[in-house]
Amino acid sequence: MKPRDIVLGLMLLYLLLNSVSALSVGTAPGVYDLGELDPGTNVAFRFYLITNARNDMLVSLSYLPVHQDMYYRTETTRYNFIADEASQEDISSWVEIVRNPLLLSPARTKVVYLPGGGVVKANEEADIILHIPENADPGYHAGSISLSPKLAVRGRGTGVMTIAVTRFIFVFRVSGDAKRKGEIMAIMGDRVGEKKAKIDVLFKNTGTCTLSARVSELKLYDKFGNNVANLKSGIALARPDSIKALTAYWVGDNVKPGTYRAEARVDYITGYSTMEERIEIPTTIKVKPTPGLPAIEKISTCKDLPFMILLLIIIGLIIYWLDWKYREIALLIVVGLLLISIALFVFNCLVVIEFSWLDLLFAIIILALIIYWWRS
Structure with missing residues (x-):
């Protein structure tokens, strides 16, 4: 037997002993529209799990916030979700998963007729109870249920397995006047190090919905009109009628004390606010005293x-x-x-x-x- 035939035989034997399988776990429906709900109510709903696995599978359910891209678009065909009237408040404490984890068995299937007219062959059903508090923001809300499957593979040899998982999303609208709006109230500068300063952009949520805001653009100009810094901040959630300090840090050798002209823009997905103001970067670092204790200044001769x-x-x-x-x-x-x-x-x-x-x-x-x- 030639060496080439031996190599070919070994490759065929490897393919026979090793299996590559692709499994999937999906939900039906993919997005569930609960409609308009009133604050202080409890709503129960159900979705179904579907898999192509040949063995039993244990699936753990957990709440997960939807991706922020959800708030950049308006959907009125498959479900209703208007971004201009959407609240981004945390609803994780509202969600109760009745049974968890769930056992998906290929031997147990059920034909389900969905509200939209579709028909699916489901392996298991998941029950959720939504507890809407009295102080819930008005407007559209969205959440999702994450699926974490575990599958026991039995058989000879080794195997490579991939499991594709889709996330279940639900949307609803809390009754009331929903508005997403905010404005910059002030811009303040302070020094936090020899080569580091921070600029706080005070943003007020003047609407009725919780929204995420960030400083997308902050330009600093010196007294000669030179652009010395272009800064950004992280994302922060601002509740209605609250003021949030969006902090951008200026780090470098050019962090000099003096007066600067600041041009700030805060984006909150469905809108933005701008402001121009002069800020002061001090020469010394201001140290705040420890809360509850008066400031202590020890004399310089303590060691002497x-x-x-x-x-x-x-x-x-x-x-x-x-x-x-x-x-x-x-x-x-x-x-x-x-x-x-x-x-x-x-x-x-x-x-x-x-x-x-x-x-x-x-x-x-x-x-x-x-x-x-x-x-x-």
Whole structure:
């Protein structure tokens, strides 16, 4: 047998022992339109799972927000979803999955007639309860149920398996006047590092729907009109009648203190707002005090005071041992300075709360005692 025939035989044997299979798990319908619902109501609905697997499959269900592309388009054919009247509030706490996980068995099928007129052969059904709170935003909402299948493969040899999974999407409209609208209220600058500054664009949601907003364009110009920075911010959710700080960071060697002209644009998918304002980048970093505790400023001599106290004690001992007619006066002065140094160290370097007036009172008492001892 030629070597070429041996190689060909081994390749055929490999293909026989190894299987490549493609499985799929789908839902019917793909998108479920629940229509218009009132705040404070509970709505139950059902969708169906379909698979081409030959073995039993365990599928876990979980809520997942829809992709943001959903809010860029309006759909009125297969289902109703108007982007200009859509809320992006988090509805994960509204969704209750009644049975989870689900067992998909090819031996158990059911013919289902869908509301739209379609007919499918389903392997399992999933029940969902939607709890709409009283304070829900008016307008269109969308959510999805993610499917996570697990399949046990039995047989000889090894196999390569891919599972294609489609996500179930549901839409509904909460009754009420739905508006997506917002505006920039102010632009503020601050320094957060030697080569780093932050610019906060304060955006107010003036509509009735929660929306996602971001600074899509922020241009900074110096006093000569030169464009020194082009910045953007991340995405943030803004609830109705709330103000959100959209932060863009300016990093680089050209972050100089001074006054800049800022041109900002905030996009919220279905609209945008612009503003031009002058901002100030300070020279120093402003450090905010810890909440609940007053600001503490330790004197610069805290690390030197222990050495000063030790030095005064040594000087006091030397004076005490000397036979000098002014020894008592010198001792009083040294002792007074020693007590003042100890008081400064205790009240400025050890305690948490600073009382400057107490330091002064303590010093006055020490001086009064020195004068009293000297005159006596």
